[in-house]
Amino acid sequence: xxxxxxAAPFAEVGYFEPxxxxxxxxxxxxxxxxxxxxxxxxxxxxxxxRLQHRYxxxxxxxxxxxxxxxxxxxxxxxEQFRPRTSIGWLFSLAPVIAMVxxxxxxxxxxxxxxxxxxxxxxxxxxxxxDIGILYAFAFGGIAFYGLMLGGWASxxxxxxxxxxxxxxxxxxxxxxxxxxxVGVIMMAGTLSLTEIVEYQQNTxxxxxxxxxxxxxxxxxxxxxxxxxxxxxAEADAExxxxxxxxxxxxxxxxxxxxxxxxxxxxxxxxxxLFLGGWNIPFWNDAPTFLDPIVVIVKMLxxxxxxxxxxxxxxxxxxxxxxxxxxxxxLPLATLNALVTxxxxxxxxxx
Amino acid sequence: MSLQEQQSxxxxxxxxxxxxxxPNPGGAGGAYRAFGETLRGLKTTFARLVEGPKTIQYPEEKxxxxxxxxxxHRLHRFEDSGLEKCVGCSLCAAACPADCIRVVAAENTPxxxxxxxxxxxxxxxxxxSRCIFCGYCQVACPFDAITMGHDYEMSDYNRSDLIFTKEMxxxxxxxxxxxxxxxxxxx
Numbered sequence: 326x327x328x329x330x331x332a333a334p335f336a337e338v339g340y341f342e343p344x345x346x347x348x349x350x351x352x353x354x355x356x357x358x359x360x361x362x363x364x365x366x367x368x369x370x371x372x373x374x375r376l377q378h379r380y381x382x383x384x385x386x387x388x389x390x391x392x393x394x395x396x397x398x399x400x401x402x403x404e405q406f407r408p409r410t411s412i413g414w415l416f417s418l419a420p421v422i423a424m425v426x427x428x429x430x431x432x433x434x435x436x437x438x439x440x441x442x443x444x445x446x447x448x449x450x451x452x453x454x455d456i457g458i459l460y461a462f463a464f465g466g467i468a469f470y471g472l473m474l475g476g477w478a479s480x481x482x483x484x485x486x487x488x489x490x491x492x493x494x495x496x497x498x499x500x501x502x503x504x505x506x507v508g509v510i511m512m513a514g515t516l517s518l519t520e521i522v523e524y525q526q527n528t529x530x531x532x533x534x535x536x537x538x539x540x541x542x543x544x545x546x547x548x549x550x551x552x553x554x555x556x557x558a559e560a561d562a563e564x565x566x567x568x569x570x571x572x573x574x575x576x577x578x579x580x581x582x583x584x585x586x587x588x589x590x591x592x593x594x595x596x597x598l599f600l601g602g603w604n605i606p607f608w609n610d611a612p613t614f615l616d617p618i619v620v621i622v623k624m625l626x627x628x629x630x631x632x633x634x635x636x637x638x639x640x641x642x643x644x645x646x647x648x649x650x651x652x653x654x655l656p657l658a659t660l661n662a663l664v665t666x667x668x669x670x671x672x673x674x675x
Numbered sequence: 676m677s678l679q680e681q682q683s684x685x686x687x688x689x690x691x692x693x694x695x696x697x698p699n700p701g702g703a704g705g706a707y708r709a710f711g712e713t714l715r716g717l718k719t720t721f722a723r724l725v726e727g728p729k730t731i732q733y734p735e736e737k738x739x740x741x742x743x744x745x746x747x748h749r750l751h752r753f754e755d756s757g758l759e760k761c762v763g764c765s766l767c768a769a770a771c772p773a774d775c776i777r778v779v780a781a782e783n784t785p786x787x788x789x790x791x792x793x794x795x796x797x798x799x800x801x802x803x804s805r806c807i808f809c810g811y812c813q814v815a816c817p818f819d820a821i822t823m824g825h826d827y828e829m830s831d832y833n834r835s836d837l838i839f840t841k842e843m844x845x846x847x848x849x850x851x852x853x854x855x856x857x858x859x860x861x862x
Contacts, residue, residue, distance in 0.1 A: 376720045378729040637720040638713065 346447055351432070354451055358431045361624075362585045363393035368625075369632045376636035400581075403574035410480030411571065419478060420572070420579035423471030427586035430464045433457045434593035435519045437603050437616030449617055450519065457518040458510065461594060462503060465549060469495045471583065472551075472558065476568035487567025490643065491558030494548055497650040498555075502545035504658035505538040508665035509598050522602030526609070530601040537661045539599045541654055546591040548650070551584060552631055554638035557646055592627035596620060739855040745810045745823040746852065748801055750844040753791060759845070760820035761799060762792030770815035775805035792818075799841035804834050825852040 342350075367382070367390065374381025382392035407416055432451025439448045454460055469492060476488020509531050510516060513524040525531055532539050548555040559567040566572075569580045596602060600623055603616035611619075641649065731738055740746070751760045763780030779798035789795035813822050826848055831837055 372724075375724045375728060378723055378726065380728045380730050380732070383732075633717060633720065637716045 342445070342447055346445060350447060350449070351451055354431065354436075355428065357621075358428070358586065358589060359582075361589045361621075361628075362582050363397065365585045365588060365628050366393040366396070368628065369635070372629060372632045373636050376633065397578060400573075400578040401575050405575060406573050408480055408571050412478040412480065415474050415478035416571075417576070419471050419475030420576045420583070421471075422474065423468055423583035424579045424586070426464045426468035426471060427583045427590060430461050430468075430590045431586070431593065433460050433518055434590070434597055434620075435522060435602060436620045437613060438519060438523070440613045440616075448519070453517060453519050456516050457521075458506060458516045458598075461590075462499070465495075465499065468583070468587070471580075472568045475572065475580065479568075479571035481571050483565045483570045484568050487558050487564045487570065490564075491551060491568055494551075494555065494557055494646060494650075497647060498545040498548035498654070501541055501650060501654035501658045502549060504655065504662055505541035505545065506598065507658075507662040508535045508538045511662075511665055511669050518597050518602075522597055522604070525601040526604050530599065530604070530606075532599040535599065535661075535665070537657060538665075539595075541658045541661065542599070543595060544654060545650075546595065547631070547634065548646075550587040550591050550631075552588065553635035554640050555646060556640060557643060588628060588631055589624065592624040592631070593620070595627055596623040737851075737853055739853040740825050740827070741855050744825050744827075744852075745808045745813075747803065747824050747826040747829055747848070748806075748812065748839070748844055749822055749824040749848060750799065750841065751820055751822065752845065756791070758788065759790040759795060760818045761796045761816075762790050762818060762820070763794045763796040763799075764817070766815045766817065767812035767821055770811040772809060772811060773805045773807045775802040776800070776812060777802075796841060799844065801839045801844065802837065803829055803839055804837040824848055825854060827852060 370392065371381035371389065380389075382389035385391045385395045407413065433454065435448070435450035435453065437449035439446050441447075472491045472495075473488050476484040476486075476491070479485070509521065512531070512534065513521045515521060515524070521531075547553075551558045559569075564570070569577055572580060597620075603619050605611045605615070605619055752758060753760060763778055765778045765780065768774075768776040768778050777798065777800045778796050780794045781797035783789060783793060783795055808823070810823050821844075828851055829837070
């Protein structure tokens with residue numbers, strides 16, 4: 326869709342904006358996404374309370390709206406503590422990796438197509454690469470180094486156990502998550518997220534033809550973000566805090582923010598890949614300024630669903646987690662990909 | 676009759692409730708049933724969301740107490756004459772299982788008439804950090820001079836502040852605790 330400026334050998338990146346627009350839009354994107362973190366935090370605590378006949382935080386600010394900010398402020402101003410057994414530079418680096426990966430994935434999620442802002446063509450996304458999905462998965466893969474190094478560098482057995490669990494879990498579920506998307510990629514014929522959304526605009530949202538893929542992607546998404554019922558990596562009851570047991574203050578805040586950012590990212594990916602991104606059903610000529618709002622509303626819906634599930638399901642046992650990932654999700658995802666492939670070929674042949 | 680026969684003859688009737696078993700783990704069927712159960716769980720929690728919170732926001736909102744709730748003690752005066760009902764007989768102190776009441780009696784004189792009887796309590800102290808709120812003092816008192824009030828917010832910073840003197844017990848307490856209405860009780 327976008328003219329490539331140079332013949333890139335591996336991936337075409339649609340850079341057509343002036344450099345200052347790129348900086349500006351990455352700042353805006355960062356601002357919006359980062360503000361979703363305290364919102365998700367507060368929403369989680371409030372909604373979780375309501376699901377349990379409680380109010381949730383309601384003391385700080387009107388209706389407790391400043392609770393998340395108060396928590397973050399408290400964490401940031403705490404002492405930077407480091408255990409004697411830890412490996413210093415890795416210990417400091419791990420939260421940074423977790424954070425950077427979470428933010429970087431956000432760059433490929435499109436909030437709208439190219440729009441005309443004051444006479445300048447601007448794409449409302451960080452970047453639009455030919456390999457959008459691969460990019461997201463690559464950063465998802467690197468993000469696990471954040472947890473792994475964090476747990477290992479802490480020099481604590483609980484952290485290490487949590488990190489090992491997180492590693493095994495992320496690897497197992499990344500496989501089925503990737504396979505679940507193969508159906509989508511085959512139908513759309515592209516890896517670029519904006520083009521996938523455009524495909525859905527022209528035909529159907531992928532949630533209907535790829536419902537099984539959607540379910541698998543969603544469940545794997547829960548596992549990828551280490552959220553209940555797949556929060557084995559944290560497992561407060563068994564491992565104290567998992568990989569971030571030894572972390573406190575700002576570093577813990579960074580891990581925490583990365584976790585919530587991952588939630589936002591997975592919601593964004595789900596919305597983009599399966600729920601038609603910025604499309605509104607039965608209203609194809611919606612004004613452009615609605616597009617980012619539509620995406621954010623859909624994302625918030627998914628965030629609420631994440632919290633709802635957390636309030637409902639108990640944590641899986643470790644062997645259940647593994648057998649579910651390998652014996653149920655992976656064969657289902659493979660089957661889904663196979664069936665989709667057959668149907669796509671059959672439709673294209675006829 | 677053998678044990679086996681006994682067991683086979685025994686008919687539990689309606690006492691036995693069929694056990695609801697969870698989905699069998701593993702396999703496609705298990706996954707399918709687990710999916711259904713997940714949806715059921717989501718419905719359950721959503722119903723809780725619709726019902727709304729049941730929390731009582733404590734400092735602003737308090738659970739109403741029953742009329743016979745045994746809270747902090749009160750000493751009483753006669754309403755007409757304003758004389759204290761307590762005559763310093765120390766029966767309450769004798770009845771107290773926690774030994775938290777201290778009474779020192781003194782004689783009433785014509786120009787210093789404190790109570791309606793011959794003597795009055797010159798010192799009447801209740802150590803509320805020891806009191807177990809059993810209400811035996813109230814039962815023991817022959818003149819209904821001491822009763823248990825409704826106040827239960829008695830935390831303090833020092834143990835010595837929890838020793839309530841006669842003046843504190845006689846003072847008309849701030850009614851800080853809502854009382855249950857008959858409708859509440861009937862509920």
